[in-house]
Amino acid sequence: xxxxxxxxxxxxxxxxxxxxxxDRASLSLPSLWMIQYQEGWISExxxxxxxxxLGTSPMDIQGIASFYTMFNLEPIGKYHIQVCKxxxxxxxxxxxxxxxxENKLGVKFGETTKDMKFTLTEVECLGSCGTAPAxxxxxxxxxxxxxxxxxxxxxTLK
Amino acid sequence: MIVKIVSKNFxxxxxxxxxxxxxxxxxxxxxxxFTMTPEEVxxxxxxxxxxxxxxxGAATGNKWQLIPDEHEKPTYLVINADESEPGTFKDRQIMExxxxxxxxxxxxxxxxxxxxHAYIYIRGEYVFWAKRMQEAIDEAYEVGYLGEKIAGHDYAxxxxxxxxxxxxxxxxxxxxxxxxxxxxxxxxxxxxxxEPEWFFGGPTVVNNVETIASVPYIINEGxxxxxxxxxxxxxxxxxxxxxxxxxxxxVYELPFGVSMTEVIEKIxxxxxxxxxxxxxxxxxSSCAILRADEINDITLDYESLQEHGSSLGTGxxxxxxxxxxxxxxxxxxxxxxxxxSCGQCTPCREGCGWVDKILGKILKGKGSLKDYDxxxxxxxxxxxxxxCVFAPSVAYIADSYLAKFxxxxxxxxxx
Ligand SMILES: Cc1cc2nc3c(=O)[nH]c(=O)nc-3n(C[C@H](O)[C@H](O)[C@H](O)COP(=O)(O)O)c2cc1C
Ligand code: SF4
Ligand code: FES
Numbered sequence: 336x337x338x339x340x341x342x343x344x345x346x347x348x349x350x351x352x353x354x355x356x357x358d359r360a361s362l363s364l365p366s367l368w369m370i371q372y373q374e375g376w377i378s379e380x381x382x383x384x385x386x387x388x389l390g391t392s393p394m395d396i397q398g399i400a401s402f403y404t405m406f407n408l409e410p411i412g413k414y415h416i417q418v419c420k421x422x423x424x425x426x427x428x429x430x431x432x433x434x435x436x437e438n439k440l441g442v443k444f445g446e447t448t449k450d451m452k453f454t455l456t457e458v459e460c461l462g463s464c465g466t467a468p469a470x471x472x473x474x475x476x477x478x479x480x481x482x483x484x485x486x487x488x489x490x491t492l493k
Numbered sequence: 494m495i496v497k498i499v500s501k502n503f504x505x506x507x508x509x510x511x512x513x514x515x516x517x518x519x520x521x522x523x524x525x526x527f528t529m530t531p532e533e534v535x536x537x538x539x540x541x542x543x544x545x546x547x548x549x550g551a552a553t554g555n556k557w558q559l560i561p562d563e564h565e566k567p568t569y570l571v572i573n574a575d576e577s578e579p580g581t582f583k584d585r586q587i588m589e590x591x592x593x594x595x596x597x598x599x600x601x602x603x604x605x606x607x608x609x610h611a612y613i614y615i616r617g618e619y620v621f622w623a624k625r626m627q628e629a630i631d632e633a634y635e636v637g638y639l640g641e642k643i644a645g646h647d648y649a650x651x652x653x654x655x656x657x658x659x660x661x662x663x664x665x666x667x668x669x670x671x672x673x674x675x676x677x678x679x680x681x682x683x684x685x686x687x688e689p690e691w692f693f694g695g696p697t698v699v700n701n702v703e704t705i706a707s708v709p710y711i712i713n714e715g716x717x718x719x720x721x722x723x724x725x726x727x728x729x730x731x732x733x734x735x736x737x738x739x740x741x742x743x744v745y746e747l748p749f750g751v752s753m754t755e756v757i758e759k760i761x762x763x764x765x766x767x768x769x770x771x772x773x774x775x776x777x778s779s780c781a782i783l784r785a786d787e788i789n790d791i792t793l794d795y796e797s798l799q800e801h802g803s804s805l806g807t808g809x810x811x812x813x814x815x816x817x818x819x820x821x822x823x824x825x826x827x828x829x830x831x832x833x834s835c836g837q838c839t840p841c842r843e844g845c846g847w848v849d850k851i852l853g854k855i856l857k858g859k860g861s862l863k864d865y866d867x868x869x870x871x872x873x874x875x876x877x878x879x880x881c882v883f884a885p886s887v888a889y890i891a892d893s894y895l896a897k898f899x900x901x902x903x904x905x906x907x908x
Pocket of ligand 2: 662679835836841842879880882884885
């Protein structure tokens with residue numbers, strides 16, 4: 336059933352990385368990242384594929400992948416909005432930002448819009464406390480959030 | 494007040510690019526470095542009094558000496574760029590504005606401990622900073638600051654960037670190494686005697702980004718120049734972070750020993766919106782909270798904060814104004830700790846969850862007098878036998894919130 340395969344580029348990267356660690360076990364996180372960038376999420380087939388490559392069991396890979404919150408073990412929306420909920424952001428008004436986003440997209444945090452466009456997630460401190468409130472938008476950070484900034488960003492994508 | 498050692502090049506345009514970095518002094522320590530023996534480098538760092546900037550404040554040079562003289566497997570240096578302690582956002586500045594300073598520090602430090610491969614473990618969310626860092630590493634390889642013969646000298650060093658994937662506990666050094674070995678980030682049980690960390694059986698030093706970025710100055714200018722700033726027990730400078738209810742949030746490099754109230758007024762511009770200060774969390778969320786009336790004599794150094802019942806931590810200060818509820822802030826942090834406990838130890842897993850639940854209940858107006866005591870009991874449980882210091886430090890901060898703001902809990906915990 337293992338239909339997943341690394342893209343040519345990722346396979347090459349995998350081989351390069353093998354030389355940079357004393358043991359191939361270290362490649363689990365880098366490989367899970369490559370899978371997620373390739374597919375958008377990490378499927379069971381991909382885990383079977385990776386287990387085979389690293390010489391371990393799919394269960395082992397599952398245990399690793401599920402420990403780290405950034406790995407998506409099911410498909411998510413095209414745009415992943417992750418708003419920081421920790422103290423400095425809260426003190427600077429993250430709650431207002433969160434409810435504004437919820438109202439705008441019509442879904443709650445922890446949910447994905449029906450058209451699979453947006454997924455909303457609350458996350459812990461992003462390391463942007465000095466530019467709070469902060470969120471990440473796919474791979475990018477958006478900081479010093481205001482309602483206007485959210486509108487500007489989302490209105491172009493909706 | 495500001496002294497720029499680590500942040501010296503931050504404001505220069507394109508300071509992250511190799512050409513600009515070199516023009517502004519980066520890699521200039523290497524000529525001197527290779528005239529010194531590794532032992533001499535370590536001695537210089539010990540003499541400088543440099544202390545770890547990742548939160549613990551351990552003496553850096555002494556830690557390097559824990560690498561045994563003889564061992565089978567190679568030695569490694571691992572840079573902790575996990576930066577996940579709430580209130581902390583300083584290491585990213587170094588990686589954004591002066592990644593070559595970090596690489597230079599890595600060369601200095603790897604040479605001192607005899608490592609030929611170093612790793613930077615960077616938190617998964619820092620995608621931009623990982624790219625920045627990787628570009629700098631690629632540049633350094635291209636011109637020979639990394640690789641077979643560092644700057645033409647008879648010393649080889651490889652540097653690999655490794656991305657985490659979202660887990661606060663991976664900032665704890667042994668959990669970080671478990672994660673770097675490809676496993677779940679579970680802290681390791683550490684034997685009592687002093688010894689190094691281990692990466693696949695090789696003796697390993699784990700140091701914070703800022704710690705290592707402080708080394709080139711010490712090598713270049715000598716330990717006395719570093720000691721010229723700060724205090725006896727806290728020499729040098731630190732990148733302090735200001736966040737929360739403060740007018741000018743940001744990262745500022747200051748010598749140790751400056752007055753906290755002066756920093757709030759002169760650098761921070763005072764509390765936001767002209768309000769009064771209620772409390773300060775002095776060095777990342779894992780430090781005991783201080784009431785505004787306690788900070789008047791505090792200076793920003795390890796000794797002073799300890800004397801005042803808290804700690805310097807990562808230097809990331811969170812300011813809380815008069816209109817903010819402390820029980821609510823505590824609940825916010827306990828959601829964090831509850832979520833981030835790795836779950837290996839029962840007291841930690843259960844204790845964090847318990848306090849979080851009770852706080853939720855009393856904030857809903859359903860608190861009773863018993864709840865306050867139950868939280869104190871939970872703290873005792875958290876202080877039980879656990880693998881890492883996560884649980885006891887959570888107990889210690891919970892105690893500080895409960896004791897110092899008892900009045901606010903009393904109002905919520907009615908008969
Ligand atoms: C729960 C926990 C989280 C930690 N997170 C970090 C972190 O994000 N960054 C860091 O440098 N050190 C962190 N530390 C401290 C590290 O364990 C380690 O002491 C440090 O990286 C050593 O470097 P230093 O001596 O240069 O500070 C953490 C410790 C604990 C107990
Ligand atoms: S104290 Fe908490 S975080 Fe540390 S190992 Fe135990 S369960 Fe994990
Ligand atoms: S508290 Fe939100 S980024 Fe740190």
